[in-house]
Amino acid sequence: MVNQYKAKYEKYQLNWYANISRLSRPKSYLGKIMLVAFLGTHIPLLTLFFYSISVTTLSTDTKIRVLVVALLATLIGTAVTLFTLQKLLLPISVTAKGLRKYLENNQIPKLPTHFQDEVGVLMADTLYTISKLDELIEQLKNYDRITSLPNLHLFQALLQKEIQNAQCRNQSLAVLLLDLDNFTNINTHLGRDYGNLILRTIAQQLTQAIGDTNLLAKINTDTFAIIYPHLISLEDLEKYSQKLLTIINQKMTVKHEDIYLSATMGITVYDEGKVEPQEIINQAETALNLAKEEGRNIYRFYSVETNEKLRSRFQLERDLYRALEREELELFYQPQIDVKTGNITGAEALLRWRHHEHGFISPGIFIPIAEASDLIINISDWVLKTACHQNQQWTKDGFPELCVAVNLSAKQFQQPQLVDDVSKILKETSLKPNQLELEITEGLLINNIQNAVKTLEDLHNLGLITALDDFGTGFSSLSYLKRFSLDYLKIDQSFVRGIPLDKDDVAITNSIIALAHSLQIEVIAEGVETIEQVNYLKSVGCNKLQGYYYSRPICAKDFAELWEQNLEKS
DSSP: OHHHHHHHHHHHHHHHOOOOOOOOSSHHHHHHHHHHHHHHHHHHHHHHHHHHHSSSOOOOHHHHHHHHHHHHHHHHHHHHHHHHHHHHHHHHHHHHHHHHHHHOOOOOOOOOOOOOSHHHHHHHHHHOOOHHHHHHHHHHHHOOOOTTOOOOOHHHHHHHHHHHHHHHOOOOEEEEEEEEETHHHHHHOOHHHHHHHHHHHHHHOOOOHHSSEEEEESHHHHEEEEEEEEEOOOOHHHHHHHHHHHHHHHOEEEEEEEEOOOOEEEEEEESSSSOOOHHHHHHHHHHHHHHHOOSSSSSEOHHHHHHHHHHHHHHHHHHHHHTTTTTTEEEEEEEETTTTOEEEEEEEEEEEEEETTTTEOOOOHHHHHHHHHTTHHHHHHHHHHHHHHHHHHHTTTTTOEEEEEOOOHHHHOTTTHHHHHHHHHHHTTOGGGGEEEEEEEEEHHTTTTTHHHHHHHHHHHHHEEEEEETTTOOOHHHHHHTSSOSEEEOOOHHTTTTTTTOOHHHHHHHHHHHHHHTTTTTEEOOOSHHHHHHHHHHHOOOEEESSTTTTTOOOOHHHHHHHHHHHOOO
């Protein structure tokens, strides 16, 4: 009630100001106050004076003299009053101008803070508020909101100073970019609050590890930058880089959850010459991109050759965007052989790119490029549709029903409408569900167990065949494996290659087959190249074989001819 009364009273008080402010002359607030002061004091006084003169019995000359003296005294008094009033109101004008100066030029005004009256408090509070606001703006402008580390803007300024210092000392410096691998998965599956907590923890660990002379910044969502100003030898820099990677690669416990992270680093060295900070950062980013292509949890140095390699990669990426339009993509098929009958009962569809200038581009080159962008979704959809159309065409041509295996990309598997898309393609091509096998790698399943279980169940309910590809090369978990709706495990060729001479490969292969059969899952062995491998895998109960021993991946026409030969033999 009291607060409401105060609010109404303040609004009433402002009504006077609002009415006076409507006066067109004078324009300034000070002028209006002086006009009100003049009119409010001198008009009544002069009115009273003129009235007194008019009713007296003095002579006309005396009245005129008295009037002149009175007017002069009034004018002098008015001048002194208005001058004093102007000086008393000057702090308000100075405060207003200072505030405007800060807003327009970002310059903090110089206002006195030692006066104790209302105007003095106004000036002191204004200066304090502007100073705090300026500190906040500087914090937001130069520091990362999550970790309070310098951001890209401040990092560039600090790097410029370090470059100048290096030039003066005739020394070298290094810039390291450290990028957290697959950090978006943490934000996606655990939430941004959880991710931010991890970022703050990593920032603290790196701050403790980098040393007093080095500078740490966070320049991107999950990218940290480090200035290594006193570079003595590359050997020391490599040890330093490996130390940082080791810190990130250790188990981290956050909110009672165990998190396993890794990082990739790009490093560039500045020796001499005039160079802009952004150019050095770009070089480190180039090295970082190269490291990501080669693997995870590694570091790579920038070089001219590295830059050219990435330039070539970017050109391939641009060409890949038009590969579908130019009809440069095609599917090759590698047969899968039933161990008991020796018949071709399946085939894996493998993507090939016949570049208009460079000929065949290795899948190991262009598939990672596609996976790094959303282009992989369009390509994956094309692969799925093309494989289904081709399989249906073989059926129309009189071949027995065949199961064609298609690899699902990570982004494709994460699409919420995946099951609907697959169902739609089956209807469009009139292909039976059991003629399509979808292969998923372990990494796709482990990243989000709940979603993976649900998606595999939905695909299985459509009647599709599902397979876990490259089994044994990832972070296999038996507790998770039994939850997935799977028809096949595919033994990776890295284990098949050493059979039957390598005891470790033999032991791993035997274990995978025994595990799969105990879970009522059949096994396909990839990379079969010798008769010795064939005989051994048959002897231990492998269900299907696939590899160069039977055929390399071939185009649809050649596959049909190979299939005909296989049927004639059987």
